[in-house]
Amino acid sequence: MSGASNPSQPMDPTGHEDPEKLAEFEQRIADGVLIEAGDWMPDAYRMGMLGMAEHHANSEIIGALPEGEWITRAPSMRRKLALTAKVQDEVGHGQMLYRVSQELGKSRDDMLRDLVTGKTKYHNCFNYPAPTWADIAMIQWLIDGAAIMNQKTLADGAYGPYVRTMNRINMEEAFHFKSGEDMVLTLMSGTPGQKKMTQEAFDRWWPVSLMFFGPADKPNAESRPPMRWRMKVERNDSLRQRFVNRFAPAAQDLGLTVNVVTKDDKGYVTSATPDEALMLDEATGNWSFTQPDWDEFWRVIRGNGPCNQHRLSLRRFSYEQGGWVRRAITSGTVSTPPAA
Amino acid sequence: MQDMLTNPTASLILAHADDKLMLGHVQSDWTGLGPILEEDIASSAMAQDDLSHALTLYEYLGNTYGLDPDVIAFERDPADYMCCDLTTQSDEFDWANSVVKRWLMAAFTQIAIERLSRHDDADLVARCGRILPEQNLQVTHLERWIKRLAQAGPESQARMQAALDRIAPLAGMVLEIPGRLVNDDDGYYCGREEIFKQWTDQLQITLQDAGLAATFTLPDRNVEGGRRGKHADHFHEQLTEMTEVRRIEPGAAW
Ligand SMILES: [Fe+2]
Ligand SMILES: [Fe+2]
Numbered sequence: 001m002s003g004a005s006n007p008s009q010p011m012d013p014t015g016h017e018d019p020e021k022l023a024e025f026e027q028r029i030a031d032g033v034l035i036e037a038g039d040w041m042p043d044a045y046r047m048g049m050l051g052m053a054e055h056h057a058n059s060e061i062i063g064a065l066p067e068g069e070w071i072t073r074a075p076s077m078r079r080k081l082a083l084t085a086k087v088q089d090e091v092g093h094g095q096m097l098y099r100v101s102q103e104l105g106k107s108r109d110d111m112l113r114d115l116v117t118g119k120t121k122y123h124n125c126f127n128y129p130a131p132t133w134a135d136i137a138m139i140q141w142l143i144d145g146a147a148i149m150n151q152k153t154l155a156d157g158a159y160g161p162y163v164r165t166m167n168r169i170n171m172e173e174a175f176h177f178k179s180g181e182d183m184v185l186t187l188m189s190g191t192p193g194q195k196k197m198t199q200e201a202f203d204r205w206w207p208v209s210l211m212f213f214g215p216a217d218k219p220n221a222e223s224r225p226p227m228r229w230r231m232k233v234e235r236n237d238s239l240r241q242r243f244v245n246r247f248a249p250a251a252q253d254l255g256l257t258v259n260v261v262t263k264d265d266k267g268y269v270t271s272a273t274p275d276e277a278l279m280l281d282e283a284t285g286n287w288s289f290t291q292p293d294w295d296e297f298w299r300v301i302r303g304n305g306p307c308n309q310h311r312l313s314l315r316r317f318s319y320e321q322g323g324w325v326r327r328a329i330t331s332g333t334v335s336t337p338p339a340a
Numbered sequence: 341m342q343d344m345l346t347n348p349t350a351s352l353i354l355a356h357a358d359d360k361l362m363l364g365h366v367q368s369d370w371t372g373l374g375p376i377l378e379e380d381i382a383s384s385a386m387a388q389d390d391l392s393h394a395l396t397l398y399e400y401l402g403n404t405y406g407l408d409p410d411v412i413a414f415e416r417d418p419a420d421y422m423c424c425d426l427t428t429q430s431d432e433f434d435w436a437n438s439v440v441k442r443w444l445m446a447a448f449t450q451i452a453i454e455r456l457s458r459h460d461d462a463d464l465v466a467r468c469g470r471i472l473p474e475q476n477l478q479v480t481h482l483e484r485w486i487k488r489l490a491q492a493g494p495e496s497q498a499r500m501q502a503a504l505d506r507i508a509p510l511a512g513m514v515l516e517i518p519g520r521l522v523n524d525d526d527g528y529y530c531g532r533e534e535i536f537k538q539w540t541d542q543l544q545i546t547l548q549d550a551g552l553a554a555t556f557t558l559p560d561r562n563v564e565g566g567r568r569g570k571h572a573d574h575f576h577e578q579l580t581e582m583t584e585v586r587r588i589e590p591g592a593a594w
Contacts, residue, residue, distance in 0.1 A: 064372030071368045072578075075585040075594035076410045077395045081388055084368040088384040095377040133585045133594070183594075191589050314373075317433075322375025324499060325435050328492035329376065 014225075017042045029230055034160035037103040045229055049159050050104040052231060057097035058115045059123035064090045065311050066130040067139060075133065082179050086140065089172045096168065100161045109326075116316040124297065125208050127305030129267045134187055134194075134201035140180025142202075142209040146243055148173045150213060153239065158230035188254045195255070202256050203269045207292040209247070213239045215294060244287045248278060260290045267306030342521075344405040344412075345420055351519030353464070354412075355567055356452060357397035358423035359514075361413060362575075363445055364390035365582060366431060367438065375435050382481065386442070389474045396467045403463070414583050418576055419569030422518040425510045428566060428575040436496075436503035439489065443482035443546075444507065448514045448539050450475045455535070483546050490550035501552055508554040512536070515558060516567040533558065 014022055021040055028035065035041055041049075064087045071087065074080035098108050114120040125143055130136060148170060155166035187198040213236040218224065226232050248258055259272035277290045299305065344350045367387035374380025398409035426445060431437040453475055457468035490500045515532050536558045547554060564570045585594065 061372070061377075068369070068372040071371060072365060072581050073584045075414075077391065077398070077413050078410075079594060080365075080368070081391050081395070084371055084384060084388050084391070087371045088381055088388070091372055091374075091377060091380050091384070095381065098377070133588075186593055189593075191592050193589050194592060197588075318373040318375075321433050322435060324495055325375035325379075325489070328489050328496035331493050 014042050014044055026228070029158045029228075033158075034163060035158050036160045044225060045231075046104055048226065048229075048231055049162065050101055050106060053097050053101040053104065053162055054106065054111055054120060055122065057094045057101055057111065058120055059126065060090045060094035060097060061115070062122040062126045062311055062315060064094070065314055066126060066128075066307075067136055070130070070133065070136045073133070079183075083136065086176050086179065089176065093169050093172070096165050100165055103161060112319060116312065116319045118303070118312060121301075123212075124301050124305070125212050126311055127300050127308045128204065128208050129306050131268075132197050132201055134184075134197040135204065137180055137183035137187055137198065138201045138205040140176050141184045142180075142205050142247065143212065144173055144176040144180055145247065146209050146212040148177055149239055149243055149246075153234040154232065156230075156233050184254060188256070199256055200269065202251065203259050203261050203272045204263075204267065206251075206258060207261060207263075209243065210240060210289070210292040211294075211297045213237075213243065215297065241286055244289050245285065248287045248289065249280075258289070262293075263296070265306065341405070341407060341416070341420075344401055344407070345519065346521045348519065348522050349459075350401055350404070351422060351522050353397050353401060353456070355422040355424070355518035356449065356456070357394045357401070357412075358421050359427045359445060359449065360390045360394035360397070362423045362427040362578070363442065364388070364394060365578065366427075366429075367442065370431070370438065373433075379485075383438070383442075386478050386481070389478065393471045393474070396470065400464055400467055414586055418571060418579055419520060421569065421571065421575070421579070422567045423571075423575075424516060425513045425566045425572065426507065428572060428578060429507065429510065430574055434499070434503065436489070436499040437507065439482060439485050440500065440503040440507050442478070443486050444511050444543065445514070446475065446478040446482055447542055448511075448535075450479050451535055451539055455531075486546055486552070487550040490552050497551065500550075504547075504552055504554045508556060512557050512559050513563070513565045513567070514539075516563060516565050517561060518567040520564075520569040532561075 022042060025035075025041060025045075035045075067083060067090075068087045071080065071083050074083045098111060101111060102108055111120070115122065130139060151166050151170050151173065155163055155170060157163055157166075184198065187194045216237050217227075217235045221227050221235060251258055258275045258278050260275045261269045261272045264270050275290045277288050279288050280286075281288060300308070344354070364387045367383060368391065371380065371384040371387070374383055394413065395409060398412045401407065401412055402409040426441060429437070429441055431441070450472070453468050453471050457465050457472065459465055459468075486500070489496045491497070515536055536556075540556045543554070543556065559565075566572075566575065
């Protein structure tokens with residue numbers, strides 16, 4: 001699951017770079033040549049890619065938590081196996097992305113420590129609660145679905161190691177999405193109680209999915225470094241529109257209602273009314289929709305979301321509990337763990 | 341269900357399946373929370389193997405007794421679960437407990453499944469044949485970790501020894517005669533002493549290499565614990581959690 005958000009570093013300063021090298025670098029990108037870890041790159045590019053890959057890695061690791069909490073409760077052997085494998089995949093994505101980040105100059109230890117001390121961030125969507133099994137279905141369907149859309153465009157970027165990682169990850173995300181779709185379909189073909197549970201979970205996750213792609217980009221985004229350097233290749237609003245075009249009709253087909261909701265500070269829905277704006281424009285093929293609550297988005301991203309503390313403290317607890325194992329591994333004669 | 345629960349061979353298979361279910365259940369919960377990403381991934385893979393092994397044995401019993409494997413896995417009376425006391429032990433979020441417990445179990449199960457694979461039912465033999473290679477990998481992997489952690493300095497040595505001290509006294513109960521409804525007879529679970537010796541001899545070699553110490557005892561045939569449905573409180577909590585979603589809508593598809 002999860003995708004990288006906008007590159008987090010401010011990306012203007014290239015003034016100190018060698019203009020010839022910079023021009024050559026930008027020409028390579030314009031020519032569609034992939035940049036490799038050992039290639040010359042502007043400092044701002046290195047910092048930006050590192051921030052992006054690290055944020056993405058953090059998101060995979062934290063993203064394992066909400067679903068991980070449901071492994072022990074999965075309602076059949078098949079679901080239990082699939083959910084465990086899914087969460088394991090996300091940890092694997094984190095591992096791959098930390099490796100990409102390591103190559104850009106930050107050690108894994110530093111990254112894991114910065115994550116648990118709150119110095120670095122992870123994707124906002126994992127700060128929301130998953131109180132029922134249907135939430136797990138929604139995460140795999142909507143959030144993995146959104147992640148695939150985002151990561152497919154990221155696989156079209158310019159940084160070789162990140163692009164190759166996206167391609168590998170996306171194959172697994174496709175499985176997660178399929179399994180999510182199957183879970184939602186099963187629940188919506190089930191008892192009235194299961195359908196109700198599913199609609200309520202959908203109400204919780206629909207606005208989170210819309211926020212998934214981040215707020216609207218600046219008007220001149222294409223000419224600013226993240227897009228000019230193909231660190232990202234599509235505007236957030238355009239991704240969001242594609243998401244709605246794909247998922248609003250799919251939800252309706254399944255018997256779900258796209259609602260506009262209000263939530264309390266625990267992330268639970270306090271009111272839900274059908275989104276009157278939801279409509280297909282036949283001419284453009286685009287669905288219009290009501291924007292999510294962007295004030296809430298900023299509140300949550302600043303650390304005041306329903307589950308920020310919970311997720312981070314569990315991650316920190318696991319980091320601390322595992323400290324002796326990491327110390328043992330690095331103090332032993334060999335510095336890598338035995339092969340699986 | 342009752343036919344299965346009163347049959348000695350079925351009970352033996354069920355005991356192994358329930359061991360695998362509980363081991364997989366507890367270990368899969370570590371996914372995303374392991375001490376090192378690489379080992380998080382590897383141990384989750386082993387948890388999935390254990391759950392798959394449980395499933396293949398439940399499927400075998402399901403075919404034999406006309407039962408849904410999920411019903412066998414999730415819907416028995418707590419007293420009809422035959423997992424041994426070791427497998428339901430909580431890890432208390434301590435990796436040393438997890439490694440020691442899984443190693444003791446994996447080494448035992450390797451021997452037990454190997455024996456089961458000499459059964460005369462071809463389907464059961466084939467299923468055991470698919471379990472064994474993965475079981476062998478688990479033993480190798482976990483043995484390596486036992487030695488590795490025990491030899492990595494005083495801190496981890498002490499933690500491993502402490503886990504062993506905590507867990508080893510329960511270990512012999514893997515050879516408790518399973519099935520509270522099964523009539524005990526002398527032919528049943530033949531070679532109990534022999535299995536115990538084979539298993540603990542193997543354990544002692546690794547312990548010696550690792551610089552750890554433990555004694556194991558084979559409990560009396562009539563001692564009753566998990567395999568005969570006398571479970572510790574934490575098993576009941578685990579089962580309640582495991583069936584929480586299913587119980588919302590009994591009989592529904594999920
Ligand atoms: Fe995923
Ligand atoms: Fe992922």
